[in-house]
Amino acid sequence: MSSASADHPRDGLGPDLGKVFGPSHADGGPELVQLLTPEGELREHPDFSFDGSIEDVRGFYRDLVLTRRVDTEATALQRQGELGIWAQMLGQEAAQIGSGRALLPQDMAFPTYREHGVAWCRGVDPLNLLGLFRGVDQGAWDPRDNNFGLYTIVIGAQTLHATGYAMGMQRDGVVGTGDPERDAAVIAYFGDGATSQGDVNEAFIFASVFNSPTVFFCQNNQWAISEPIERQSRIPLYQRALGFGFPGIRVDGNDVLACHAVTKAALERAREGSGPTFVEAYTYRMGAHTTTDDPTRYRLSDDLEHWKLKDPIARVEAYLKRGGHADDAFFADVQVESEGVAERLREGCRSMPDPHILDIFEQVYAEQTPELALQKQEYAAYLDSFEGAAQS
């Protein structure tokens, strides 16, 4: 076992995986759906096309820039001690904006803890994302307000919630009615590491056999903290879907147009009642796993340099500029707006009130238990017992 996994030698018992699936490609391979090249050139694809307007592309650019600003500002706030930790999205903006903007209001999204871009698309106040990382709450937004679930830390657990929620939609009669205002779907976000989890595999099975309207959106950012994708899978992730009985597509996760087109198609397929789709957004975690991580211990800076050339924002900017689709004023405005977003985040974060210990007793159950009510009462009395204590 010691070094066998590195080069995947044949074990003599089965087919040569290299022959069956072809060589692995650092650039995503020939199956990669790409509509906008890293140089900002449009590309045709036989199955997918971006059907939005130039105004939509300008909107994507704005989303990409502003959410990157949210992300870098939050990272800075962690460095300043305002956040305990932050999970950086850097490099994954296109996967999140492209897929997030493909959602309709009635669709439901179940995130991991890194979906800051999707949260933005759903209309969740970025300030609300910080509470979890600052330690003032464990999810401040109401998932029902924006159809955006709470951040989920246990890897892959939310894929089952997404599938169950989609099964609920089936029972509510909002799948396959043909009414575009009514039909709905669910998107479950997760990473490459999560594909090794039992829950994710069980979610694939439930979604498949119940034909639930679930889009499994995997951001393969190549790294599960320090473990490379080769430690999770011997085949391209999107090819796993076939074994579960639904289609899998690999899309350039740094191409916002392709991510939008592919996710939109998968969501439409789900809403019409044709069941789940696996979308593998092939991307790269440009930052650390979180602000406590040190990627220099396990990966080469060459890789990072290689992926910098595929930056998700640069290519949209190049496209807009080259085609004359946006003028200097547009880019300047977005820049100014991003400074405003950052300013608001800084001030809002620093002025977030700490929670009160006595509140935690009230949040455990819908119907409070006498035991917990007593515990609260006793602790309140204990606090009051200190001289000069002023408990509310």
Added chain:
Amino acid sequence: MTQITLSRAITAGLRKAMEDDPKVLIMGEDVGKLGGVFRVTDGLQKDFGEDRVIDTPLAESGIIGTAVGLAMRGYRPVCEIQFDGFVYPAYDQIVSQVAKLHFRSMGKLPMPMVIRIPFGGGIGAVEHHSESPEAQFAHTAGLKVVACSNPVDAYWMIQQSIKADDPIVFFEPKGRYWEKADLDESATPLPLFSSRVVAEGTDATLLAYGPKVKTCLEAAIAAADEGRSLEVIDLRTLSPLDLDPVYESVRKTGRAIVVHEAVVNLGMGSEIAARITEDCFHSLEAPVLRVGGFDTPYPASRVEEEYLPDLDRVLDAVDRSFAY
């Protein structure tokens, strides 16, 4: 008034809950056509359809995890875990998701879910089919845990659990599934989270739940022959505990013995003994004693009758309490 077995009483309770509320769903392995391996869901899929009585893939985490999503969507899933020893693949979803979502969301995401688990031994089964994991769930904040001991309670408690807005782990004493009692469906049930004195006595208090309530009642009858008057309390709810009736009883008798099939070490009896000691210290004539399974994995069935606390071991504990 009809005579009904405990398993049939749960079936009747489930049926009533499904009739009362179209959002109630049943999920589990073999719960549909087969009606469950213990036939507790017998006939329900036929009457309520495959969308409401769902035969799931064989994946316990999948059952509970998808039930979380269904609950978020407004449904009230009743999940069957086929046997106690099979609940562990779902443990993460139960402990990290089901139990915590109301808390994490500050009340925005209630989890009105019931997880039914047939528990306990005495049926001659192979391993993993006779366990008593209740303390592991009672130890988890965010869950509520109840155990029924007789058909009448079973009928009402399952309905009350389904109506509750908190997640409830519902333990069914599988060794008592075939016990019968008269059920009056027009009666008014006790509140769900309440314990109950099931036999009055003056000399010592026996505390039990689920399958051991009957054992304790038998012990009380046997002790009466020897001139000892034992009070028996069916705890019914394990989280939250309803111990006021227990304290009242122990202040009267001065002696308490907790009986369960689960291992004694850090079992429900440990918590109950601690609380009785805190509340009734000056009334106690002897330390609170615990009678339960040994601190071993559940043994092969040919010795399970010795492993499980029986009438004689309960009476032995009563003797030890009086000898103190």
